Amino acid sequence: MSTASSATIQVQLPDGTIAKHPANTTSMDIARGISDGLARSVMAAEVCGRIVDANRPLGELAEDDSPIPLRLLTPRDSEALDVLRHSAAHVMARAVMRLYKGVSLAFGPTTSGGFYYDFDIPEKISEDDFPKIEAEIKKIIKEKEPFERFILDRDEARKLCDDLDQDLKVEHIDTGLGDQATVSFYRQGEFVDLCRGPHIPDAGKIKAIKLMSIAGAYWKGDASGRQLQRLYGTAFFDKKELAAYLELLEEARRRDHRVLGKQHGLFAINPEVGQGLCLWLPKGARVRATLEDFLRKELLSRGYDPVYSPHIGRVELYETSGHFPYYRESQFSPLFGSEAGGMIDAWMQRLETGTLDADSEEKLMEAAKVLGAEIPDYKQSATNEAKLEVLHRWQKVHERYLVKPMNCPHHCHMFKAQPRSYRQLPLRLFEFGTVYRHEQTGELNGMLRVRGLTQDDAHIFCTADQVEAEFKATIDLTKFVLESVGLKDYRVQLSLRDPKSDKYVGSEENWNHAENALRGVMQNSGLQFNEEAGEAAFYGPKADFMVSDCIGRSWQLGTVQLDYNLPERFKLEYTGNDNSTHRPVMIHRAPFGSMERFTGMLIEHFAGAFPMWLSPEQVRVLPLSDKSIDYAVAVAKQFDEAGFKVTIDNNDGKVQAKIRNAQLDLVNYMAVVGPKEAESGQVALRDRIDGNLGSMPIAEAIAKLKKETDDRTVRQAVESKVSATAVDSGSTGHEY
RNA sequence: GCCAGCGUAGCUCAGUUGGCAGAGCAGCUGAUUUGUAAUCAGCCGGUCGUGGGUUCGAAUCCCUCCGCUGGCUCCA
Numbered sequence: 001m002s003t004a005s006s007a008t009i010q011v012q013l014p015d016g017t018i019a020k021h022p023a024n025t026t027s028m029d030i031a032r033g034i035s036d037g038l039a040r041s042v043m044a045a046e047v048c049g050r051i052v053d054a055n056r057p058l059g060e061l062a063e064d065d066s067p068i069p070l071r072l073l074t075p076r077d078s079e080a081l082d083v084l085r086h087s088a089a090h091v092m093a094r095a096v097m098r099l100y101k102g103v104s105l106a107f108g109p110t111t112s113g114g115f116y117y118d119f120d121i122p123e124k125i126s127e128d129d130f131p132k133i134e135a136e137i138k139k140i141i142k143e144k145e146p147f148e149r150f151i152l153d154r155d156e157a158r159k160l161c162d163d164l165d166q167d168l169k170v171e172h173i174d175t176g177l178g179d180q181a182t183v184s185f186y187r188q189g190e191f192v193d194l195c196r197g198p199h200i201p202d203a204g205k206i207k208a209i210k211l212m213s214i215a216g217a218y219w220k221g222d223a224s225g226r227q228l229q230r231l232y233g234t235a236f237f238d239k240k241e242l243a244a245y246l247e248l249l250e251e252a253r254r255r256d257h258r259v260l261g262k263q264h265g266l267f268a269i270n271p272e273v274g275q276g277l278c279l280w281l282p283k284g285a286r287v288r289a290t291l292e293d294f295l296r297k298e299l300l301s302r303g304y305d306p307v308y309s310p311h312i313g314r315v316e317l318y319e320t321s322g323h324f325p326y327y328r329e330s331q332f333s334p335l336f337g338s339e340a341g342g343m344i345d346a347w348m349q350r351l352e353t354g355t356l357d358a359d360s361e362e363k364l365m366e367a368a369k370v371l372g373a374e375i376p377d378y379k380q381s382a383t384n385e386a387k388l389e390v391l392h393r394w395q396k397v398h399e400r401y402l403v404k405p406m407n408c409p410h411h412c413h414m415f416k417a418q419p420r421s422y423r424q425l426p427l428r429l430f431e432f433g434t435v436y437r438h439e440q441t442g443e444l445n446g447m448l449r450v451r452g453l454t455q456d457d458a459h460i461f462c463t464a465d466q467v468e469a470e471f472k473a474t475i476d477l478t479k480f481v482l483e484s485v486g487l488k489d490y491r492v493q494l495s496l497r498d499p500k501s502d503k504y505v506g507s508e509e510n511w512n513h514a515e516n517a518l519r520g521v522m523q524n525s526g527l528q529f530n531e532e533a534g535e536a537a538f539y540g541p542k543a544d545f546m547v548s549d550c551i552g553r554s555w556q557l558g559t560v561q562l563d564y565n566l567p568e569r570f571k572l573e574y575t576g577n578d579n580s581t582h583r584p585v586m587i588h589r590a591p592f593g594s595m596e597r598f599t600g601m602l603i604e605h606f607a608g609a610f611p612m613w614l615s616p617e618q619v620r621v622l623p624l625s626d627k628s629i630d631y632a633v634a635v636a637k638q639f640d641e642a643g644f645k646v647t648i649d650n651n652d653g654k655v656q657a658k659i660r661n662a663q664l665d666l667v668n669y670m671a672v673v674g675p676k677e678a679e680s681g682q683v684a685l686r687d688r689i690d691g692n693l694g695s696m697p698i699a700e701a702i703a704k705l706k707k708e709t710d711d712r713t714v715r716q717a718v719e720s721k722v723s724a725t726a727v728d729s730g731s732t733g734h735e736y
Numbered sequence: 737g738c739c740a741g742c743g744u745a746g747c748u749c750a751g752u753u754g755g756c757a758g759a760g761c762a763g764c765u766g767a768u769u770u771g772u773a774a775u776c777a778g779c780c781g782g783u784c785g786u787g788g789g790u791u792c793g794a795a796u797c798c799c800u801c802c803g804c805u806g807g808c809u810c811c812a
Contacts, residue, residue, distance in 0.1 A: 124739090127741075215807030216807065216808055217739080222809085227738060230808075271803055275803080322812090330810075405812070408812085435812090437812080442737065442809080588812090622772090624770065626769060627769065628769095652768075654771085654774085656771085656772065656774070660772095661774085663773055684771080
């Protein structure tokens with residue numbers, strides 16, 4: 001701790017120089033000693049590796065008697081932006097408290113794009129109120145009041161929050177901060193907030209701030225708890241950076257796959273068909289088919305076997321796998337073979353939750369009889385457990401089906417379809433398997449979150465010794481797939497279990513084994529990866545691919561998951577070379593994730609302008625006038641026979657208009673044909689990016705386009721107007 | 737599912753304090769026969785998301801439901 005015995009301390013700057021200072025010297029004092037300009041731009045400091053307020057005495061931050069490493073943080077340092085935004089959240093909260101009565105403060109952290117503060121306010125805030133809140137914020141910034149830190153012990157802190165009528169803070173001190181002896185507060189004028197900090201020296205440093213949106217949020221993330229109002233904002237060191245950030249949001253809006261998908265006839269989602277159910281229109285279906293053909297060919301060459309499974313399966317299948325009880329809420333209700341099935345299902349749920357009264361029970365028994373379900377063993381006097389057992393026995397002999405939410409149970413039974421020898425392993429079964437999940441209405445989002453989706457699913461059944469090699473092979477496959485569509489910027493998230501949670505199934509030993517295997521492969525893969533506790537599936541750890549698109553947004557796409565659980569549940573076995581039975585290990589993997597989500601992401605990444613090999617319309621032949629239509633048809637036929645997706649624009653009108661339409665439709669190449677071309681057997685090729693390429697023989701044009709297609713060349717037709725990383729948050733470590 | 741906002745023609749959007757529902761694009765028809773990002777003219781097109789209420793009168797005000805959007809929660 002503090003070196004109170006010595007009145008002086010030694011401070012080491014990043015350039016290595018060490019100087020002596022009094023123990024109460026602050027980072028700001030040292031900045032002032034270097035230059036006034038530096039002092040003005042210091043936002044915070046990194047002392048002994050911790051980000052702290054610039055006005056903290058360095059002596060109290062020292063860990064031992066060795067020189068204290070100090071780095072002054074200015075707007076050039078990415079860490080400073082987080083500090084600024086956190087202070088901006090305080091300023092916003094202060095403005096809100098001035099304008100509204102009865103404000104209870106919750107939390108106000110920073111996010112990758114800015115910050116938010118959660119409030120409990122009786123009055124509803126709407127976006128119409130933003131101007132007056134922003135005006136109040138500007139007033140506060142103009143005052144340039146400092147942020148002042150002070151420490152209280154728990155009882156004092158509790159009393160202060162109580163006096164300030166901050167009941168959420170009181171609760172947090174009691175529950176969330178139970179193990180802290182003292183807590184820190186920050187005061188800025190009349191605004192006092194329980195806060196870990198750090199903060200910028202004064203509010204005047206905030207040069208650009210904007211309220212972004214208002215939304216609901218739960219207190220401490222608990223959906224059964226209090227609903228708070230969350231006010232989102234963003235802040236920057238200067239107005240240009242704010243403008244660039246707003247431009248990024250605008251760019252994202254222009255690329256919205258829901259808008260582009262409708263505009264270009266790629267897909268449709270119609271409430272009359274059903275929420276979250278995607279209609280793949282011809283052009284979207286072409287893109288998908290190209291992706292599927294590409295992957296199928298790749299999988300066949302990598303030792304996978306194609307399989308097919310039905311769209312429904314008995315509920316017992318998913319009871320065995322564990323999915324049915326675990327995900328009951330987010331599955332479509334079972335389909336019942338017997339008319340009484342649904343009623344008995346509801347009956348059992350009432351019994352389970354203890355919400356069935358005698359009167360209702362009699363009615364249910366009567367109704368069961370009417371619907372032809374005789375249950376003579378059911379006695380009203382019996383215990384709930386006994387009743388449930390009787391009903392469950394009835395269910396077991398009456399078919400119940402689930403629209404399949406997962407492919408893996410089916411594939412497990414394919415493994416079991418014959419006795420297996422170690423010689424057959426690894427067995428790699430793949431299928432573009434369509435599954436249905438009843439996602440909550442608020443979660444649905446275009447193609448990105450749907451209720452019916454097709455996974456590029458496969459399950460690898462292998463021996464424990466093969467796990468590493470197979471896992472590595474799937475990582476390589478996923479890399480290959482992503483890079484083939486031009487996605488070169490990705491990292492892997494190792495999703496591990498949360499040691500404190502009990503939602504996981506399987507033995508401690510299996511989990512340790514699986515997590516260590518994944519970590520080992522990742523460490524040897526040379527791929528950038530990070531570990532995230534609590535993100536694992538309930539049956540095993542996963543490696544999720546986080547992919548950055550061309551405007552710097554991160555998407556979770558492909559996934560590889562290790563599973564020691566399902567083989568156990570389905571009692572999968574093979575005979576080893578020792579002539580005894582062994583349990584295989586399962587690897588779930590999907591390089592695209594789902595066709596819906598992957599295609600939706602691609603639409604946004606390419607702004608609807610697919611590269612040649614994925615394009616739903618690669619060539620459009622534009623006859624100069626009706627006189628050239630015959631030749632246009634002949635040209636189109638040649639492109640068609642060469643395997644291109646080609647159309648003819650035989651509308652009336654000038655070629656300029658046809659070109660404009662083709663450009664707007666994002667067709668990769670236009671083949672303009674008039675009398676000159678017809679005479680010489682040529683086409684005048686126009687590239688949608690580079691423009692007119694001049695006339696050339698048809699064979700030459702076909703060869704050129706074929707090369708671009710076969711090479712899977714990716715040329716971004718719609719350049720991003722913003723730099724991909726220029727405005728991302730400080731927390732991800734980008735330079736400024 | 738929860739909180740907030742929104743819902744007018746196929747699309748993008750106007751529509752004053754409640755007083756006869758509009759434009760551009762797309763589509764159709766006709767003229768035009770065109771050389772690298774828009775040829776001209778005419779026509780068609782809406783129970784203003786649904787159901788109810790207030791009112792002499794509702795796209796406009798109120799309520800219900802449906803859907804969409806942004807978040808939250810969830811995501812096998």
